[in-house]
Amino acid sequence: MSNVVSALQGVSADGYVEVQEMGLQGMLTLRGDLSMAKLAKAVKAAVGVEMPKQRKINLNGQTGAAWMSPDELLLIMPHAQATATAAKLTKALGKTHSLVANVSDARVVFTLSGKGAREVVAKLAPVDMQALKKGEIRRSRMAQVPAAFWLSGKDEITIVAFRSVATYVFDLLANAAAPGGEVDAY
Amino acid sequence: MLILECPYCGVKAEETELHAGGEAHLTRHATGSTDDELKFYLFQRKNPKGVHFERWRHVNGCGKWFHAARCTMTLEVFGTYSAQTFEPPKALLSSIKAKRPDWQAT
Ligand SMILES: [Zn+2]
Numbered sequence: 001m002s003n004v005v006s007a008l009q010g011v012s013a014d015g016y017v018e019v020q021e022m023g024l025q026g027m028l029t030l031r032g033d034l035s036m037a038k039l040a041k042a043v044k045a046a047v048g049v050e051m052p053k054q055r056k057i058n059l060n061g062q063t064g065a066a067w068m069s070p071d072e073l074l075l076i077m078p079h080a081q082a083t084a085t086a087a088k089l090t091k092a093l094g095k096t097h098s099l100v101a102n103v104s105d106a107r108v109v110f111t112l113s114g115k116g117a118r119e120v121v122a123k124l125a126p127v128d129m130q131a132l133k134k135g136e137i138r139r140s141r142m143a144q145v146p147a148a149f150w151l152s153g154k155d156e157i158t159i160v161a162f163r164s165v166a167t168y169v170f171d172l173l174a175n176a177a178a179p180g181g182e183v184d185a186y
Numbered sequence: 187m188l189i190l191e192c193p194y195c196g197v198k199a200e201e202t203e204l205h206a207g208g209e210a211h212l213t214r215h216a217t218g219s220t221d222d223e224l225k226f227y228l229f230q231r232k233n234p235k236g237v238h239f240e241r242w243r244h245v246n247g248c249g250k251w252f253h254a255a256r257c258t259m260t261l262e263v264f265g266t267y268s269a270q271t272f273e274p275p276k277a278l279l280s281s282i283k284a285k286r287p288d289w290q291a292t
Binding site: 054055068069070072126138139140141146 | 195196197199200202203246247248249250
């Protein structure tokens with residue numbers, strides 16, 4: 001069995017905001033009609049949270065579900081549980097028109113911590129970061145690549161991007177968070 | 187800068203989050219069509235100065251295609267609407283008509 005590692009193996013950068021790669025994270029993509037009761041029930045059984053409403057993310061400890069589009073959810077769980085959760089979900093959905101894909105190793109997760117976390121994201125994404133509410137997930141871009149992020153704590157933002165651009169995203173974040181780059185916009 | 191509200195995720199998306207898809211409500215002529223129909227489908231566009239209906243994709247976002255009505259000259263946005271339609275919603279057409287009395291839908 002090969003040794004599973006995350007894209008940047010926990011690299012971090014200390015700026016006026018701290019950038020940290022979060023290591024392995026279990027993630028499933030679920031596609032289907034999110035308005036169906038059967039999907040909501042299967043999601044609840046798989047990750048223990050209610051079906052998120054438009055642009056919302058429901059987290060319960062280490063598991064959760066995020067609304068990605070009217071027919072797509074991102075399900076979150078510990079990395080070691082992803083394969084089993086995917087199998088359970090596929091079985092629960094049966095013949096319901098849907099797709100479950102384990103995308104854990106196709107993604108990279110970063111957190112930004114510090115007072116200027118919103119500001120660092122605002123430098124890179126065309127998003128009104130002052131308006132972003134707790135419990136909301138925002139899909140957008142960071143410079144030239146897609147990224148999704150949410151407020152995961154006081155002065156903390158979690159960012160999900162594609163693994164293939166992990167180094168690019170880390171460099172972007174580390175640069176935007178570098179000492180001396182404070183804007184004090186918020 | 188152009189800002190369009192995506193009807194699927196509700197985000198007020200700035201232009202760089204979007205991908206332009208050209209003129210909306212084209213009839214897709216394919217196999218069995220005449221040369222003229224195919225020519226119009228492939229190449230002929232209205233390209234108006236003024237009110238225009240377009241397809242856009244929320245590419246750095248929810249990924250969905252949608253429709254938008256805007257003015258090509260002033261960049262005024264009249265509204266956005268679902269992709270699952272062959273024509274603009276009646277309410278949108280009347281609000282455009284109210285703003286631009288000289289405009290004729292073709
Ligand atoms: Zn959208």
